[in-house]
Amino acid sequence: xxxxxxxxxxxxxxxxxxxxxxxxQLRSYECDGLTGFRxxxxxxxxxxxxxxxxxxxxxxHRHGVPFVARGAGTGLSGGAMxxxxxxxxxxxRMREIVDIDPVDRRAVLQPGxxxxxxxxxxxxxxxxxxxxxxSQQVCTIGGNVAENSGGAHCLKYGFTTNHVLSMTxxxxxxxxxxxxxxxxxxxxxxxxxVVIGSEGTLGIACDITVRLLRTPETVRTLLADFxxxxxxxxxxxxxxxxGIVPAAVEMMDNLAIQAAExxxxxxxxxxxxxxxxxxxxxxxxxxxxQFDEVRAICDRHGCTRLHIAETAAERARIWKxxxxxxxxxxxISPDYIVQDGVVPRTQLAExxxxxxxxxxxxxxxxxxxxxxxxxxxxxxxxxxxxxGELERAEELSTDIAELCVELGGSLSGxxxxxxxxxxxxxxxxxxxxxxxxxxVRAAFDPRHLCNPGKLLPTPRLCGEQPGRYRPHPLEExxxxxxx
Amino acid sequence: MTATILTPxxxxxxxxxxTESRGTIRIQGAGTAATWAGTAGTADVVVDTTGLAxxxxxNPADMTVSVGAGTPLAQLQDEVSRxxxxxxxxxxxxxxxxxxxxxxxxxDSGPLALGYGSMRDLVIGATVVLADGTPARTxxxxxxxxxxxxxxxxxxxxxxxxGLMTEVVLRLHPAPEVQRTVALDCTLSEASGHTRSLLxxxxxxxxxxxxxxxxxxxxxxxxxxxxxxxxxxxELTGGRALSDDEAAESWQRHVRLVDDATVRIGCRPxxxxxxxxxxxxxxxxGLATGVATLSxxxxxxxxxxxxxxxxxxxxxTRGATEGQVPAWGQQPSALRVLQAVxxxxxxxxxxxxxxxxxxxxxxxxxxxxxxxxxTSTGAAPSVAxxxxxxxxxxxxxxxxxxxxxxxxxxxxxxxxxTRKPTSPGGTGSxxxxxxxx
Ligand SMILES: Cc1cc2nc3c(=O)[nH]c(=O)nc-3n(C[C@H](O)[C@H](O)[C@H](O)COP(=O)(O)OP(=O)(O)OC[C@H]3O[C@@H](n4cnc5c(N)ncnc54)[C@H](O)[C@@H]3O)c2cc1C
Ligand SMILES: Cc1cc2nc3c(=O)[nH]c(=O)nc-3n(C[C@H](O)[C@H](O)[C@H](O)COP(=O)(O)OP(=O)(O)OC[C@H]3O[C@@H](n4cnc5c(N)ncnc54)[C@H](O)[C@@H]3O)c2cc1C
Numbered sequence: 001x002x003x004x005x006x007x008x009x010x011x012x013x014x015x016x017x018x019x020x021x022x023x024x025q026l027r028s029y030e031c032d033g034l035t036g037f038r039x040x041x042x043x044x045x046x047x048x049x050x051x052x053x054x055x056x057x058x059x060x061h062r063h064g065v066p067f068v069a070r071g072a073g074t075g076l077s078g079g080a081m082x083x084x085x086x087x088x089x090x091x092x093r094m095r096e097i098v099d100i101d102p103v104d105r106r107a108v109l110q111p112g113x114x115x116x117x118x119x120x121x122x123x124x125x126x127x128x129x130x131x132x133x134x135s136q137q138v139c140t141i142g143g144n145v146a147e148n149s150g151g152a153h154c155l156k157y158g159f160t161t162n163h164v165l166s167m168t169x170x171x172x173x174x175x176x177x178x179x180x181x182x183x184x185x186x187x188x189x190x191x192x193x194v195v196i197g198s199e200g201t202l203g204i205a206c207d208i209t210v211r212l213l214r215t216p217e218t219v220r221t222l223l224a225d226f227x228x229x230x231x232x233x234x235x236x237x238x239x240x241x242x243g244i245v246p247a248a249v250e251m252m253d254n255l256a257i258q259a260a261e262x263x264x265x266x267x268x269x270x271x272x273x274x275x276x277x278x279x280x281x282x283x284x285x286x287x288x289x290q291f292d293e294v295r296a297i298c299d300r301h302g303c304t305r306l307h308i309a310e311t312a313a314e315r316a317r318i319w320k321x322x323x324x325x326x327x328x329x330x331x332i333s334p335d336y337i338v339q340d341g342v343v344p345r346t347q348l349a350e351x352x353x354x355x356x357x358x359x360x361x362x363x364x365x366x367x368x369x370x371x372x373x374x375x376x377x378x379x380x381x382x383x384x385x386x387x388g389e390l391e392r393a394e395e396l397s398t399d400i401a402e403l404c405v406e407l408g409g410s411l412s413g414x415x416x417x418x419x420x421x422x423x424x425x426x427x428x429x430x431x432x433x434x435x436x437x438x439x440v441r442a443a444f445d446p447r448h449l450c451n452p453g454k455l456l457p458t459p460r461l462c463g464e465q466p467g468r469y470r471p472h473p474l475e476e477x478x479x480x481x482x483x
Numbered sequence: 484m485t486a487t488i489l490t491p492x493x494x495x496x497x498x499x500x501x502t503e504s505r506g507t508i509r510i511q512g513a514g515t516a517a518t519w520a521g522t523a524g525t526a527d528v529v530v531d532t533t534g535l536a537x538x539x540x541x542n543p544a545d546m547t548v549s550v551g552a553g554t555p556l557a558q559l560q561d562e563v564s565r566x567x568x569x570x571x572x573x574x575x576x577x578x579x580x581x582x583x584x585x586x587x588x589x590x591d592s593g594p595l596a597l598g599y600g601s602m603r604d605l606v607i608g609a610t611v612v613l614a615d616g617t618p619a620r621t622x623x624x625x626x627x628x629x630x631x632x633x634x635x636x637x638x639x640x641x642x643x644x645x646g647l648m649t650e651v652v653l654r655l656h657p658a659p660e661v662q663r664t665v666a667l668d669c670t671l672s673e674a675s676g677h678t679r680s681l682l683x684x685x686x687x688x689x690x691x692x693x694x695x696x697x698x699x700x701x702x703x704x705x706x707x708x709x710x711x712x713x714x715x716x717x718e719l720t721g722g723r724a725l726s727d728d729e730a731a732e733s734w735q736r737h738v739r740l741v742d743d744a745t746v747r748i749g750c751r752p753x754x755x756x757x758x759x760x761x762x763x764x765x766x767x768x769g770l771a772t773g774v775a776t777l778s779x780x781x782x783x784x785x786x787x788x789x790x791x792x793x794x795x796x797x798x799x800t801r802g803a804t805e806g807q808v809p810a811w812g813q814q815p816s817a818l819r820v821l822q823a824v825x826x827x828x829x830x831x832x833x834x835x836x837x838x839x840x841x842x843x844x845x846x847x848x849x850x851x852x853x854x855x856x857x858t859s860t861g862a863a864p865s866v867a868x869x870x871x872x873x874x875x876x877x878x879x880x881x882x883x884x885x886x887x888x889x890x891x892x893x894x895x896x897x898x899x900x901t902r903k904p905t906s907p908g909g910t911g912s913x914x915x916x917x918x919x920x
Contacts, residue, residue, distance in 0.1 A: 103679065104751045104773075126683065148629050159627070161636075162604050169817075177817035183773035184601050185749030185797045186590045186640040187815035188839060189824070193603055193636025197629050217685035237544060243567055243657030283685055286708035342625045344545045374627040410628040417630055428630055429620065436611075436619035436828075437632045443823035455631070 001085065002042045006063035010045055010087060013055035018093070020044040029088050032073045032080040033135075037419050041068070041082035046093045050168055050176060050206040056089055057204065058174030066449045069200045071112065071143030074135045076338060077418025079146065079199045079454055089204060091142050097121050098207060104182075105212045106165060111142025111205055115149075118210065127212035130157040133414070134323045145205045148197030150414045152248040152322070155373035156281075159414075161196040163211050169195055169203040172445035180209070194440065199416050200451040202444040216281035219247070220291045221315045224298045225272035225305040229253050229368070232274040233348040236372045238297045239278070240345060244290050249373035250277040253352075255332065256325045256369040256380070263328035266321025269305055276372065277322050279315075325369040326380070333365070333382035335390070337397045341404030342413040345375045351407055355379055355400055362396045364389065376413035377404065402427050417455045423462035425455075486526055490534040494610060494618055497535065497649045502616035504528045507835040510643035512553060512585030515576045519589055520642060520799050521810035523837040532584060535649050538562060540624075546655040547607060547624055552584035552648040559583065563655055571599035571656040575741035584648040590640035594701065594737065597771050598689030599656065603639040608652035611638060611645075614829035618649070626654050637824065642838035645828050659703035663713045664730035667698045667722030671768060672756045674698040677720045678770040684719065686712045693768045694737040698722065701734075740767045743802075744776035746787050748812075750796025758794050762787065776801065781808055788812035810840055822848040 002010070011019050020026060021043050030038040042065075047053045060067045066086035073080055082088050094110035097117065101107070102125035107118055115136035118129040132151035133139055139149070145167065150159040157163075166180030180192035195202050226232040232251055239246060252260065252275050257268045268275055278294055280287050298306055309315035329336045343351045352368065359366040359381075367380040379400050383393035401411050401421065405428045411421050425434060438456055453461060489504065491497035501508070506527025513533060517523070532553035539549040543566040550559055556577045560570060573593035574586060581591070583602075592601035599605070608622030611634065621634035638648055667677065674693040681688065681700065690701040698720070702712050713724045725733060744767065750758055752773040759766050759775060766777040773796075779787055784800060791798040791812050798812035815821060825832075825843045832845050841847050 103753050105682070148633075150627060154627070158600070158604060161633070162600055171817075171820065175819070177820065179817055181749065181797050182751045182795055183749030183797070184590075184592060184596060184603075185747070185774055185799075187797050187799075187811060187813065188821050188842065189641040189645060190590070190603055190636040190639040191815075191817055191820055191824075193633055193639065196636075197633055214682065214685060214687075216687075240546060241544060243660075245657065283687055283704070283708060283712055285711040286704045289705045289707060342627050344542070344547070344625055346542060346544045371627070375625055376627045408623075409625045410623050411630045413625075413627040414629055421630075425631065428623070432617050433620045433631070436613065436617060436634065437621075439827040440632055440634065440637065440824060443827040444820060446823075 002065060002087070003063070006059070006065050007043065009059035009063060010043060010056060010065075013059045014045045014047050014052050018046040018048065018052070020046070029070065029073075029082060029090070032070075032075040032078060034076050034078045034081075034418070034420055037078040037081045039082045039084055041088040042085055044088045044090055046090050048093050050170065053089060053091075053094075053170045053204055053206055054174050054176050056087070057170050057172065060087055060449055061173045061447070064447065064449070066452050068451050069142065069146070069204045071140030071146070072114070072135075072138045074139045075143060075147060075418065076340070076415040077199075077412070077420040079416055079418035079451070080143075081419055083452055091140060091204075094206070100125065100212075102127060105214075106209055107212055108207055108209050109141050111145075111208060112140050115139055115141060115144055122212045123215070125212075126215050128215050129163065129210055130154075130213050131160050131163055134326065141208050141210070142205050145196050145208060146198065146200045147414065147416045150371070150376070152250055152319075152371060153279075155249060155371065156245050156247045157213070161193055164192065164196055165209045165211055166192065167195075167208040168206045170206060171203045172447070172450040176206075197416075199418060199455050201441060201455055203450060216247075216283075218284040218287040219279060219281045219315065220287050221277065221279045221309040221318055222291075222294065222298075223268065223307040223309075223318050224276045224278065224303045225269050226274045226276065227302050227304060229274040229352050230349045231301045232276050233352065233372070235276060235297055235301050236348060237346060238300070239294065240373075242293055242297065244280075244293060246278050246294070246373060247281040248277065248279040249371070250322050251275070251368070251370055251372035252277075252322065252325060253368040255365060255367035255382075256329070257321075259328040259332045259367060260321045260325045260369075262331045264320050264324045266317050266324070267307070268321050272304065277318055322369070325367075326378070329367055329380045329382065332367075334384045334386065335393070336367075336383065337381040337393055338415075339377070339379045339381065339397045339400050340412050340415040341377050341379075341401045341409060343375045343377065343404050343407045343409035345373075347407045347409070348372065348375060351377065351403065354403060358396060358399060358403070362392050364393055364396055366396070366400075371413070374413070375409065398424065419454055419461070422453075422455060422457045425457050486529045488529045488531055490531040491649070492534040494612070494649050497530075497612045497647060498616040498618055500528070500530050500647075501612060501614055501833070506833070508614070508833050509835055509837070510588075510647050512582035512588070513555060513580045515579045515581040516585060516589045516591070519801050520838040521840065524835065526835050530647060532582060532647070539650060543568060545624075546657075547626065547652060548655055549608070549624065549650060549652045550583055552609075552651050553582045555580045556583050556586060564658060567658050568655040569658045570605060570653055571595055572602060572605060575738040578738060579742070583651050583653070584638075587635075587639050587648065587651065588642050592774065593741075594690035594692045594699075594734075594769065596774065597691060597769065598687075598703075601639075603636055605654050606635040606639070606651055607654050609635040609638060609648055610650040612647045612649055614646065614831065614833045619646075622652065624652055642836040644825065644834055644836040644839065644843055646834070661706050661709045662701060662703050662730070663709045664725045664733060665700045665702075665713055665716045665720065665722045666725050666729075666733055667720050668696060669698055670696075671759055671766075674768075675753075675756045675770055678752070681716060681719055682771060684715070686716055688716075688771070691769065691771045692737060693770055694733070695740055695765050695767060697733065698770075699733055699737065737767060740765060740778075741776050744778050745781070745800060745802040746779060746784055746798055747774070747776045747801045748787065748791045748796055748798040749774045750791060750794045754794045754796070758790055758796070761790050784808045810838070814842070818842055
């Protein structure tokens with residue numbers, strides 16, 4: 001519980017009509033998209049302006065109350081999970097598109113604007129906002145900034161960090177600063193780039209200025225079936241080797257296809273072991289030449305069916321199947337865990353066959369649907385809790401994430417560390433790496449009030465003993481050195 | 484007093500350069516930016532990065548490369564070009580031998596920034612040695628990675644004030660089959676008008692630069708595709724498609740103009756003509772990026788700072804300026820955070836970049852209260868006091884339960900799961916005892 005003076009200060013900061021303290025209503029804020037971690041907050045405040053946010057944060061700072069920013073709550077790593085005796089600062093009422101500037105091609109947004117609404121507003125000018133997480137209909141630009149979100153088209157266009165020019169940030173003591181500027185030029189070190197992807201631990205992003213791109217002239221999309229996951233993986237390698245940078249390359253294995261077909265009937269082949277969605281975009285003349293190359297590469301690897309979207313509606317249908325895959329897995333399994341890891345692109349075949357073996361050993365099915373072009377896997381571990389499979393599933397899922405690190409990759413490509421993977425961080429980073437990150441955090445938030453307990457391992461979450469240092473696999477391979 | 488020059492060749496000797504030396508330290512690359520943003524003062528120790536050179540790991544099929552931080556970028560380009568790849572970055576001083584880390588530390592960029600961004604957009608990992616000799620890694624070897632803070636960003640534009648980069652991992656791109664340039668002699672405001680109309684079309688230029696009287700538009704792609712687009716662009720602007728030799732010459736002139744400049748500015752592209760129009764001088768302007776360089780006499784640098792600041796932009800000197808001309812036009816809004824980071828990473832102020840005027844000087848950092856100022860009261864508790872505060876707030880008390888409730892708001896299906904902590908972990912206290920200096 002908040003003490004009375006803290007409570008009053010927060011109510012005064014945003015106004016009583018923008019505060020939720022009813023226990024029943026508070027419960028709807030107890031978790032994000034990763035519903036296994038829950039904590040009911042003491043209070044939720046819903047500011048309307050940057051100044052409101054600053055007032056609320058100042059009140060928290062003055063009274064030593066921890067706070068957690070929250071966008072749409074679609075995060076998948078427990079990043080927006082509240083903190084015990086803490087406050088949630090929900091940005092859902094800050095949904096104004098402040099400005100769309102078609103000349104300098106940028107948009108200024110309040111943090112609660114949804115990702116897709118940016119593109120909707122820019123479309124009238126022939127512009128769009130490139131990063132496109134699958135959750136784009138609901139997730140907020142503030143949440144995207146915090147997670148450095150990506151999406152299917154980030155292979156060619158980059159992630160959130162490559163598209164944010166500047167933002168006002170309410171620092172953990174309530175001061176409002178601007179990070180970044182009107183161009184890529186910087187006044188000293190790039191703090192904007194540090195805050196993007198910091199999972200809400202360094203401050204609250206408010207007015208966010210993003211770059212808008214011109215809508216590409218042509219988009220070409222194909223759906224190709226392959227006799228094996230390995231063959232599909234080889235296509236990805238060959239595309240890259242051929243110097244083609246597709247807008248997107250997505251892979252689905254048979255389980256994922258079955259699930260997606262059951263859910264949305266997007267015209268995928270139910271029996272195929274693997275399918276790729278390849279999309280090219282750009283000037284028409286470039287696109288056509290490269291599209292022919294893509295088809296040739298698909299054929300070379302035994303493509304069994306090649307479906308080219310001839311209309312926008314057909315393209316949308318292919319994407320619907322892909323984007324529905326996560327949720328659709330619920331149709332073929334009572335429970336499932338979404339994992340998120342990255343491997344170097346040349347390790348795709350290796351990681352997939354190892355995952356298959358690990359699944360077999362654990363007696364669990366793993367569906368794979370992922371951003372193949374940048375090696376970002378989303379293995380879905382299927383299990384039945386009623387059959388007592390939860391623990392095995394969790395173990396398998398964790399092992400898969402750590403396998404990615406072992407193969408020279410990363411614990412997370414887009415969902416973040418949050419609460420979920422904080423304790424796995426020592427697998428990827430050594431003590432000195434983590435303590436350096438902690439120093440940076442202390443520079444922003446010396447009192448540990450801003451989304452505490454997330455991202456970096458803490459003794460409370462992970463046990464008192466700091467993780468014994470294990471050499472990074474790349475270190476063992478002599479690729480990187482420590483000392 | 485002459486400085487001791489240390490030339491580490493690997494991570495161990497880089498750490499030792501800090502732990503086994505005393506006094507202030509200046510990090511020096513190839514020296515191609517020696518007079519940018521002010522001139523570095525004297526230091527007791529100079530760490531020369533050029534021994535940290537060469538490719539550490541390169542698997543062309545992954546399109547990533549890890550290199551010693553002191554590797555000249557031009558040399559790296561040569562190596563990766565053998566595999567039809569490139570670092571999509573072309574700042575003017577690359578040709579003069581600038582090092583990978585020097586380019587990052589100065590937040591430099593070239594015309595390709597329109598298409599590919601700057602080094603910050605290409606760096607996917609780094610190893611940094613802090614002033615106390617702590618080696619820290621950030622990022623990794625994969626192009627997509629959100630694990631942990633992205634400390635490579637912190638090094639971008641740090642001018643050697645936060646730490647020594649020893650190794651950098653870069654994302655590579657396929658080298659384009661063909662590059663073509665359309666050129667048109669015109670005034671800056673005409674060029675600005677052309678830029679607007681060509682950006683409204685879908686020709687996807689990778690560079691749009693006005694080089695003191697000539698608009699240069701560069702596109703890249705396949706032989707056929709670029710031929711069609713070149714024609715369209717020439718028609719649209721009334722410009723001319725250059726031959727390869729002509730194009731090379733025009734871009735070399737661009738490089739020379741940038742190298743000669745004394746001030747670098749950035750402001751909204753639409754404001755560039757107005758800003759540059761105030762100074763009748765040699766200039767180069769990225770009309771789609773908003774980044775420009777101009778050559779003004781030292782006496783006029785102050786005016787440039789003023790005009791650019793008024794236009795909401797940034798400006799910094801890029802050449803030796805005599806007298807008391809400030810290096811930077813405006814002060815960063817989050818200066819206090821920059822100071823707090825300096826205090827955390829280099830509390831003894833050993834790394835002396837001399838590049839940020841007084842921003843990061845000990846007195847400034849101390850009086851800023853390093854992130855602990857209570858803005859509501861103006862009270863500024865000391866750093867020591869704030870660091871001594873108990874840290875147990877830094878834990879979340881999330882109880883683990885499992886249930887069917889959906890998160891608030893989203894209508895998308897989400898996974899329901901629980902998770903047990905896997906491996907034990909934890910970080911030590913951030914404060915590190917600092918060798919005196
Ligand atoms: C079905 C589904 C598909 C998804 N697909 C993708 C995908 O393709 N790519 C991808 O990258 N992610 C994906 N995600 C994950 C998630 O949607 C993204 O991480 C998204 O950016 C979270 O936005 P949000 O508004 O829901 O943030 P929340 O979940 O509310 O918060 C996420 C984190 O951001 C912080 N935060 C929120 N707003 C702010 C702010 N204004 N300032 C500072 N911190 C803030 C929170 O404290 C929290 O730590 C998916 C999720 C789901 C459920
Ligand atoms: C050939 C040569 C001639 C010189 N002549 C003169 C002279 O006439 N007069 C004079 O006063 N001085 C001279 N110097 C010294 C010169 O002033 C210093 O080299 C200069 O201060 C440093 O250049 P630089 O590091 O800025 O250039 P760059 O190497 O381009 O570095 C730019 C910035 O990046 C930072 N940086 C570079 N590498 C790293 C890294 N790995 N990690 C973190 N930060 C990094 C640097 O600290 C610097 O702030 C000369 C040096 C050289 C090499």
